[in-house]
Amino acid sequence: MNPTPLQVSPELEHPWDLRPLDAMALQRRLRLLLEETPLENPPQVVAGCDASYDAPTGQAFAAVVLFELPSMREMERSVVQAPINYPYVPGLLSFREAPVLLQAMARIKRRPELLMFDAHGLAHPREMGLASHLGLLLDIPSIGCAKSPLVGTYDEPGLNRGDCAPLWLRGQVVGCVVRTRDKVKPVFVSVGHKIDLPQAIELVLSCCRGRKLPEPTRLADRIVGHARRSYKSSL
């Protein structure tokens, strides 16, 4: 058997069960390695990644779905279940969700050219959100597309699809509030790794297909939701 194409770069491997202060110190170190460079070529394979958690049982479900661009055809998917212990701490989401997400990624056969997450990238207290963290460890361009803000200030974007407003943090633009559907609550797009903001915004918009959320993460979200409900009804 061939090795999985989605593995953490050996030189960047690190434990996930870090105490908050150590986790934050690690984020500050990893931040120095992020690249906000434009994508070389248009991605032909994009991966949507998401996880869902069942508090009563402590079980989590993660899914990775590969889409071919620009056709938006699903190519492959993987779903896994695993217990989660790390608590939810704003700013430390990767330490809670990355382990199970990496398990789902390890089961994917094709290596995507872009990763999309239901989370932030640079729009994070230490500019190292989940999208940036995993993009860096896997060395794959990544985008954060969250449903609500974590940090930063912004003005409401226009009401039409495509309207944007910069997301500011300490005098810097760390992301963009993007209206992906007319008159619908906007999403928060930020660079994860190895891509620039204009391209991230364009790719999110091109993946929305008339929906508020990009199809890759939207489908991943539905898959983990089904997996969780299926699991609960089988108890």
Place this chain on the structure above:
DNA sequence: GCGACAG
């Protein structure tokens, strides 16, 4: 010190 706080 107080409030805010991805999923």
Place this chain on the structure above:
DNA sequence: ATCTTGTCGC
């Protein structure tokens, strides 16, 4: 994240 019904609008 999850708990939850109906309801408004295209």
